[in-house]
Amino acid sequence: MKMNKNNTEENIIQAAEYEFIERGFEGARMQAIADKAGINKALLHYYFRSKQKLFEVIFKNAFKLFIPRILNVFERQDLDFFEKIEAFVENYLNILAKHPHIPGFIIHELANNPSSIAKIVQEIAPDISPIKSQIEAEITKGTILNIRPEHIILNVLAMSIFPIVASPIATMILFNGDKKQYATLLAERKNHVSDFIIRSIKNPNFK
Amino acid sequence: MKMNKNNTEENIIQAAEYEFIERGFEGARMQAIADKAGINKALLHYYFRSKQKLFEVIFKNAFKLFIPRILNVFERQDLDFFEKIEAFVENYLNILAKHPHIPGFIIHELANNPSSIAKIVQEIAPDISPIKSQIEAEITKGTILNIRPEHIILNVLAMSIFPIVASPIATMILFNGDKKQYATLLAERKNHVSDFIIRSIKNPNFK
């Protein structure tokens, strides 16, 4: 019996995405992927030669989502720097809310550091130098305090990503495991994070 | 031949710690642990009945390190709230620097959420209500802005933990893979993080 003629590959990718992101490379099972895709395990190897190859496809996809369209926002001429931060945080938190398991997946797989995927990261990694220079320009103008751009970038990412990556523990510690309360907190952060950042970097003596 | 009479158990734990934290539960191999402990694989099962049991011991230890002695710092009467934050961040970043792989380990294993370890977390999870009430008291006093305590706590943890958990990607994105530069940045954060937090929560109109 045969129902899908051409979307087999897409089925596999979707199934693999779920399995790899949910269980990690080591935890993922080719059989589970085959089952979820509704196909034979041998067909998996027909489309993607090995677990490793299939994984690399999934990882690449995931990493592209993880590396946000920051750059777009920071190229916009119609926003001042603070507005750019606001726009970025809101966009990014929305993306993360849709794909909450991606960051943890990336981080974990990259910690196990097989050079194969490190290479992928290097290829897709974005160039943040424009953002750095924008921050430096703002510092020169005097609108924001003299803080190393890397700290600011890291703080924005940390405050955006960490609450999602660490949501199980955070839920436990902050709300004794109550997921609804934690979801509410996460929703609040769309405004909170950018406010928090801006309050801390803004030069109170400007003008 | 027999060299260690009684420290076998300790050898096992150390070896298992390394293996589990480095490779995760799924990636860890009992054989590797046995080898690293310099013993037979059967002896592993003699001391700890199963991989799962051994893992739970390691996880518990790791989690105790991950959950910092926050509370101690926040009970000190000789520090005002801002000084407490400074002390906490410095202490915590020092602990994390000594055990950089723990947070990622905890987060990843908890994401795979087998109820067995969720139970462990629940048992050891600290009570943060004293910190919450301290923050609320400061808000009432007017020393800090009206921000939900949970956001502040989450931000402190995020800015402390994330740069370490995500160090491979962060190093890649911020410094094109230059680990030394990233290490320098991490060192700077011992002052940066608390300053950044305090600047953002301090009420500029107080008194």
Added chain:
DNA sequence: ATATAATTTAACCAGATGGTCAAAAGTAAT
């Protein structure tokens, strides 16, 4: 229709993996 190429499957395989067992080696007490 028929030859050709692409897709799919069932059956298998070798190696790895967590775990067991009975016997050996070591330790301590009488």
Added chain:
DNA sequence: ATTACTTTTGACCATCTGGTTAAATTATAT
């Protein structure tokens, strides 16, 4: 020295896992 107990080992096992192969099925072109 014998007994009794604990610690350690080598050999082994059932199962799982990624991967292969040859044959069957389906699609495509002539």
